[in-house]
Amino acid sequence: MTVGGQYIWIRISRLVIAQGWSELSEDDPRNIFWKVLQKVENIYKTVSLLNFLIFLYDGKYSTLTDRILSIRLVYARRIMNRQVSFEFLNRQLVWHAFTEFLLFIMPLINLRKLKNLLKRKLLPESYFRSNLLDFLPTHICAICHENQSASNASAVISSKVHNPYETNCGHKYCYFCIKTKLLQEGGTWQCLRCGAEVKEIKRLLEKLVEEEEENDRTNKGKQPAR
Numbered sequence: 001m002t003v004g005g006q007y008i009w010i011r012i013s014r015l016v017i018a019q020g021w022s023e024l025s026e027d028d029p030r031n032i033f034w035k036v037l038q039k040v041e042n043i044y045k046t047v048s049l050l051n052f053l054i055f056l057y058d059g060k061y062s063t064l065t066d067r068i069l070s071i072r073l074v075y076a077r078r079i080m081n082r083q084v085s086f087e088f089l090n091r092q093l094v095w096h097a098f099t100e101f102l103l104f105i106m107p108l109i110n111l112r113k114l115k116n117l118l119k120r121k122l123l124p125e126s127y128f129r130s131n132l133l134d135f136l137p138t139h140i141c142a143i144c145h146e147n148q149s150a151s152n153a154s155a156v157i158s159s160k161v162h163n164p165y166e167t168n169c170g171h172k173y174c175y176f177c178i179k180t181k182l183l184q185e186g187g188t189w190q191c192l193r194c195g196a197e198v199k200e201i202k203r204l205l206e207k208l209v210e211e212e213e214e215n216d217r218t219n220k221g222k223q224p225a226r
Contacts, residue, residue: 001065013037113186120190133192142192143177164204169196172204 144159
């Protein structure tokens with residue numbers, strides 16, 4: 001009744017729908033058979049719902065077939081200790097809580113900054129000095145050179161400084177390059193040319209204007225009074 005009955009019902013319903021018995025005239029026996037099928041299905045669903053509500057109340061018959069045949073699941077031995085191992089469940093709960101904690105904490109950790117910090121603490125200073133790019137000309141962006149040198153042999157030619165900004169250690173970089181580095185590293189970054197810690201950047205044109213104004217004030221102060 002559970003397996004075979006459901007299979008037969010589905011096959012009959014598909015056959016009736018495929019041949020379009022519902023679209024025939026109302027006097028046609030096939031149309032009448034289709035209407036009977038619909039009513040029987042609706043009655044079955046309603047009775048199954050009532051049986052489910054009764055099962056929630058008394059817990060005896062879970063399906064309509066069990067109620068018709070008076071079949072119930074009972075213990076073979078009523079007096080029996082139930083031995084349940086919660087070890088697997090505990091492992092799953094611990095792992096689930098741990099993964100949720102990682103998903104919460106990982107976006108808050110700046111991995112690049114942590115990696116560079118560990119490098120500075122663990123590696124010797126000779127390692128950083130050997131990797132400095134102080135040999136590059138001043139009009140070449142060291143960050144562009146570092147990014148392109150691995151895949152482009154003409155990195156020095158194609159990595160000129162665009163929209164130059166100067167760091168607090170006095171070296172020039174592209175604005176996009178140096179700003180990206182500072183954002184990725186959390187506000188501080190190690191200069192590729194001298195190894196100093198970069199905390200501030202300043203537009204090179206503004207710096208030149210300020211130097212010219214300072215030179216003008218100095219020259220005016222040196223002029224002899226009339």
